[in-house]
Amino acid sequence: MSTILQASDISKVYPSGEDTVTALNHLSLxxxxxxxxxxxxxxxxxxxxxxxxxxxxDVPSSGNVTHNGNSITAMPETTLASYRLAHFGFIFQNYNLVSILNAQENVELPLSLASVPRLERTKRAKELLARVGLGKRITHRPNQLSGGEQQRVAIARALATNPSVIFADEPTGNLDSATGSGILELLTGRSEGSEARTLILITHDMEVAARADKIVKIRDGRLDSGA
Ligand SMILES: Nc1ncnc2c1ncn2[C@@H]1O[C@H](COP(=O)(O)OP(=O)(O)OP(=O)(O)O)[C@@H](O)[C@H]1O
Ligand SMILES: [Mg+2]
Incomplete structure (x- = not known):
């Protein structure tokens, strides 16, 4: 089994008024x-x-993150932006959809940035929105969609470029368990019989966690090795 992503001794300290918050404390994974x-x-x-x-x-306050041996931490922002576009998909905890774009345009956005031709990106966006059950909502803007629907647009957007790694912050948090389970299949790519994708997800849902190959427990910014 090969390592695709490695965090070495990373810490993150946020300023907080006069004080600081240590969100991550010398973590290696x-x-x-x-x-x-x-x-x-x-x-x-x-x-x-x-x-x-x-x-x-974001960059760690100390420590280093590498993807396939390339230091993400050392990359200048411009290089990093195209690197992320080529390799990573991200589903944010608050979805981060673009409010003035409709569902289809949101999903097409990373494809436009990657210079995918219009016809192809429209086809791909429609396909993905249908896969997440939103085939009839493609012209809706985020404020015309329910929380779970917005979450599914964010999922379709993350899948658009067919990235090798998907990061997902509570990707099924607003979904019922049947929908969530279908989404998980879609995110892993395992249902398509395509090359296995690396999926790193945050979840409070023990049913979702149980389907992972590995569970990492975090407590107070450190790995929690206890029960
Ligand atoms: N931009 C920021 N500035 C200052 N403090 C921050 C910032 N972002 C996060 N924190 C603090 O860092 C700590 C870790 O936050 P983080 O968002 O990573 O938690 P989390 O595990 O994702 O929590 P949740 O399950 O509620 O989403 C918290 O104490 C938070 O208040
Ligand atoms: Mg969080």
Missing amino acids: EFDAGRITAIVGPSGSGKSTLLNLLAGF
Whole structure:
């Protein structure tokens, strides 16, 4: 099994008024290619911070993150932006959909950035929205969609470029368990018989965590090795 992503001794300290908050405290972790890892832990334990650092949306205060041996941490922002686009898909805890774009346009966005021709990206966006059960909602803007529907648009968007790694912050949080289970299949790519995708997800849902190959527990910004 090969390591696709590696965090080495990463810490994240946020300024907080006069004080600081240590969200991650010297954490080291490896992720195997093609596997599902579930990150679990109490609210405020540092899960979203960890995911943001792994995906290169934020830089650690110290330590290093590498993807296939390439240091994400050392990359200049411009290089990193195209690197993320080529390799990573991200589903944010608050979805981060673009409010003035409709569902289809939101899903097409990463494809436009990757210079995929219009016809192809429209086809791909429609296909993905149908796969997440939103075939009849493609012209709805985020404020015209329910929370679970917005979540599914965010999932379709993350899948659009067919990334080798998907990071997902509570991807099934607003979905019922049957929908959530279908979404999980879609995220892993295992249902398509395509090459296995690496999936790193944060979840409070023990049913979802149980389907992961590995569970990582975080507490107070550290790995929780206890029960
Ligand atoms: N931008 C920021 N500035 C200051 N403090 C922050 C910032 N982002 C997060 N924190 C703090 O860092 C800690 C970890 O936050 P994080 O969002 O990673 O937690 P989490 O495990 O994802 O929680 P939840 O399950 O509620 O989403 C918290 O104490 C939080 O208040
Ligand atoms: Mg969080």
